[in-house]
Amino acid sequence: GQNIDQPTEMTATEGAIVQINCTYQTSGFNGLFWYQQHAGEAPTFLSYNVLDGLEEKGRFSSFLSRSKGYSYLLLKELQMKDSASYLCAVSGAAGNKLTFGGGTRVLVKP
Amino acid sequence: NAGVMQNPRHLVRRRGQEARLRCSPMKGHSHVYWYRQLPEEGLKFMVYLQKENIIDESGMPKERFSAEFPKEGPSILRIQQVVRGDSAAYFCASSPVNTGSIDGYTFGSGTRLTVV
Numbered sequence: 017g018q019n020i021d022q023p024t025e026m027t028a029t030e031g032a033i034v035q036i037n038c039t040y041q042t043s044g045f046n047g048l049f050w051y052q053q054h055a056g057e058a059p060t061f062l063s064y065n066v067l068d069g070l071e072e073k074g075r076f077s078s079f080l081s082r083s084k085g086y087s088y089l090l091l092k093e094l095q096m097k098d099s100a101s102y103l104c105a106v107s108g109a110a111g112n113k114l115t116f117g118g119g120t121r122v123l124v125k126p
Numbered sequence: 127n128a129g130v131m132q133n134p135r136h137l138v139r140r141r142g143q144e145a146r147l148r149c150s151p152m153k154g155h156s157h158v159y160w161y162r163q164l165p166e167e168g169l170k171f172m173v174y175l176q177k178e179n180i181i182d183e184s185g186m187p188k189e190r191f192s193a194e195f196p197k198e199g200p201s202i203l204r205i206q207q208v209v210r211g212d213s214a215a216y217f218c219a220s221s222p223v224n225t226g227s228i229d230g231y232t233f234g235s236g237t238r239l240t241v242v
Contacts, residue, residue: 051233058217058233059169103168112182113159114231116168 018042020117022104027123028094036089036120038104046107049114050078050089053101062089062102091122099124130155130220131200132234139208139241147203147237151220158201159231160193163215175201208241215239 019041028034040048047066051059065071065080065087077090089102101121105114131150139145151158156176161169171185175195186193190208195201205212215238219231 056238058235060233061231105169112157112174113171113185114169115171116161118168 018106018108018115020104020106020115022102022117022120024118025121025123027125028091030094030096030124030126032094034091034094034122036091036102036104036122038087038089038117040085040087040104040106040117042085042106042108042115044108045082048078048080048087049105049107050076050087051103051105053103053119055100059103094124096124096126098122130218130232130234132216132218132237134237135235137237137239139239141209141241142207145205145208145212145239147205147216147218147239148200149203149218149220149234150200151218152232155220155222155232157221158195159219159221160201160203161217161219163217163236165214169217172203205239208239210241213239213241 022038026034047064049064050062052062053059062076063071063078065078068080068082070077070079075092080087101119103119104117107114130152133148158175160172162172163169173186173193174182177195178197190206192204215236217236218234221231
């Protein structure tokens, strides 16, 4: 089966850094995705990790450790517009569907 | 290059009616996926289709729900005899190949179904 865990909610201050952790247990692994979703909108793709290590993209970075079944999304220099839900998703062995965690709602305060 | 198009954006149905949700994938994408998102929850996989083929429907409820992706036209998710518990956001996504891809899916804006 598939099981993906991430915190429900996090609060941080504008300009600060927030790290959203995601742990997963899946039958097969073909990559881990992070998506951003604003309320009432579609998820938008942020990052994809298939090998261990850190991928950096501007203010956002994503890390993967396959041996630990662990990933994190790091958001730096937080802006008010970063207030959203962040979804961790894993592509299983067949690679034809994603299993999502429940999402982490991040609230950025002034 | 239009993205994934879903319509309608909002759909209200009375209990017992049928709901038909449409999804046109991005140009050049031949793989379509449907996901359901209940309020305050993550997305749950429902079905994966290619043209004229259902590849994986392991997430579809056994009754009342069906999906198709015909040779011509959009993919359709049909919910018969809707109940209040069907109220959710239904997202469609498309990809050129399977999801083992650095670009992942492209999601549509979703259809928000409300059953009254």
